[in-house]
Amino acid sequence: MKHSLLTLLIFLCLSAFLEAQEQNKDHVSGTQANNPLANMTALNIQNYYVPRLTDAQEDAYLNTFWLRYAKPFSKGKLLLRVSVPFNTVAFPDDTGLVSSENGLGDINALFTYNFISKPTATVGVGPVIIAPTAANDFLGSGKWQVGLALVAFVVKSREFQLGGLVTWQTSVAGDDNREGTNSAIIQPFYFWQLGKGTYLRGAPAWFFNIKNDAYSVPFALGIGKVIKVGNTVFNCFIEPQYSMLHKGTQPQFQIFAGINLQFLK
Numbered sequence: 592m593k594h595s596l597l598t599l600l601i602f603l604c605l606s607a608f609l610e611a612q613e614q615n616k617d618h619v620s621g622t623q624a625n626n627p628l629a630n631m632t633a634l635n636i637q638n639y640y641v642p643r644l645t646d647a648q649e650d651a652y653l654n655t656f657w658l659r660y661a662k663p664f665s666k667g668k669l670l671l672r673v674s675v676p677f678n679t680v681a682f683p684d685d686t687g688l689v690s691s692e693n694g695l696g697d698i699n700a701l702f703t704y705n706f707i708s709k710p711t712a713t714v715g716v717g718p719v720i721i722a723p724t725a726a727n728d729f730l731g732s733g734k735w736q737v738g739l740a741l742v743a744f745v746v747k748s749r750e751f752q753l754g755g756l757v758t759w760q761t762s763v764a765g766d767d768n769r770e771g772t773n774s775a776i777i778q779p780f781y782f783w784q785l786g787k788g789t790y791l792r793g794a795p796a797w798f799f800n801i802k803n804d805a806y807s808v809p810f811a812l813g814i815g816k817v818i819k820v821g822n823t824v825f826n827c828f829i830e831p832q833y834s835m836l837h838k839g840t841q842p843q844f845q846i847f848a849g850i851n852l853q854f855l856k
Contacts, residue, residue: 622746622752623853624817624824624826624851624853625744625752625780625782625792625815625826625851626713626744626752626754627661627672627742627744627754627756628667628670628703628705628708628713628714628715628744629663629713630663630666630667630708631663631824631853631854631855631856632661632662632663632853632854633659633661633851633852633853634658634659634660634661634851634852634854635657635658635659635660635661635849635850635852636657636658636849636850636851636852637656637657637659637847637848637849637851638655638656638657638847638849639653639654639655639657639842639845639846639847640652640653640654640845640846640848641654641842641844641845642844642845642846643842643843643844644840644841644842644843645807645834645837645839645840645841645843646839646840646841647682647840648682648683650681650683651681651682651683652679652681653678653679653680653681653842654678654679655676655677655678655679655696656676656677656678657674657675657676657677657849658674658675658677659672659673659674659675660673667705668704668705668708669702669703669704669705670701670702670703670705670715671700671701671702672701672702672703673698673699673700673701674698674699674700674701675696675698676695676696676697676698677693677694677695678692678693678694678695678696678725678730678731679691679692679693680692680729680730692727692730693730694725694726694727694730695724695725695726695730696725696726696730697721697722697723697724697725697730697731697732697736698722698724699719699720699721699722700719700720700721700722701717701718701719701740701758702717702718703715703716703717703740703742704716704717710746711745711746712743712744712746713743713744714741714742714743714744715743716739716740716741717739717740718737718738718739718740719736719737719739719740719760720735720736720737720738721734721735721736721737721738721760722735723735723765723766728769732762732765732769732772733765733766733768733769734762734763734764734765734766734769734771734772735762735763735764735765736760736761736762736763736772737760737761737763738759738760738761739758739759740756740757740758740759741756741757741758742754742755742756742757743755749784750783750784751781751782751783751784752781752782752784753779753780753781753782754779754780755777755778755779755780756777756778756780757775757776757777757778758775758776759774759775760772760773760774760775761773761774770802772802773800773801773802774798774799774801774802775798775799776797776798776799777796777797777799778794778795778796778797779793779794779795780792780793780794781794782815788816788817788818789814789815789816789817790814790815790816790817791812791813791814791815792811792812792813792814792815792828792830793810793811793812793830794811794830794847795808795809795810795811795832796809797809798841803839804839805838805839805840805841806836806837806838806839806841807834807836807837807838807841807842808835808836808837809832809833809834809835809842809845810832810833810834810835811830811831811832811833811847812830812831813829813830813847814828814829814830815827815830819855822854822855822856823852823853823854823855824852824853824855825851825852826850826851826852826853827849827850827851828847828849828851829846829847829848830846830847830848831844831846832846
């Protein structure tokens with residue numbers, strides 16, 4: 592079960608790679624396919640599989656399957672992105688038996704105002720809200736959280752694009768029996784277009800638990816493929832990530848894979 596969603600995503604990505612090799616006339620450059628602020632409606636299907644955690648027993652693992660929907664408004668000046676996680680948390684007990692919890696996690700929404708919106712650069716800022724929708728205490732914080740986000744995407748050339756997402760959020764309400772939250776995520780991303788829609792990529796999320804003084808700083812390098820079918824751009828990728836710096840129980844190694852769809856007007 593823990594491998595099923597990741598295996599499906601890898602299979603779909605490989606299928607897209609093979610089909611794209613037969614559609615050389617239909618490839619796209621990919622310069623905007625990884626822009627989180629692109630003026631296009633988008634649906635992202637992504638998965639983080641964590642087979643190894645720091646300061647945890649060997650058989651412990653995590654998996655998060657994400658559904659993300661983004662919708663621009665006002666000619667791309669405003670963007671709403673809603674992210675729905677489905678989490679798996681598995682830890683062995685004292686006898687070595689591994690038990691897991693599966694279900695809906697905490698849904699979050701990001702709303703940005705893009706105060707810079709040019710072909711070579713897009714920059715947006717706005718509020719973040721996280722709702723305590725998790726199925727149980729293992730899968731979410733139990734707290735309403737609010738915060739701020741800053742997003743930037745820069746097209747240095749047709750070959751190189753880079754940017755980042757910085758978010759901070761803290762708890763403001765929710766279950767009084769649960770510990771409050773105060774955390775930040777810094778996610779740099781970098782893309783190197785190799786031609787015909789194939790590119791190298793990295794989008795590691797550096798997590799900082801400010802309240803509990805814990806953190807994880809992974810390095811990432813993966814590969815992706817962008818193809819255009821009709822009015823839809825398919826962006827398939829797989830990206831191994833390894834934590835260089837960490838404190839507390841954090842992902843040591845994880846595999847990030849996904850299929851991002853952009854719907855052209």
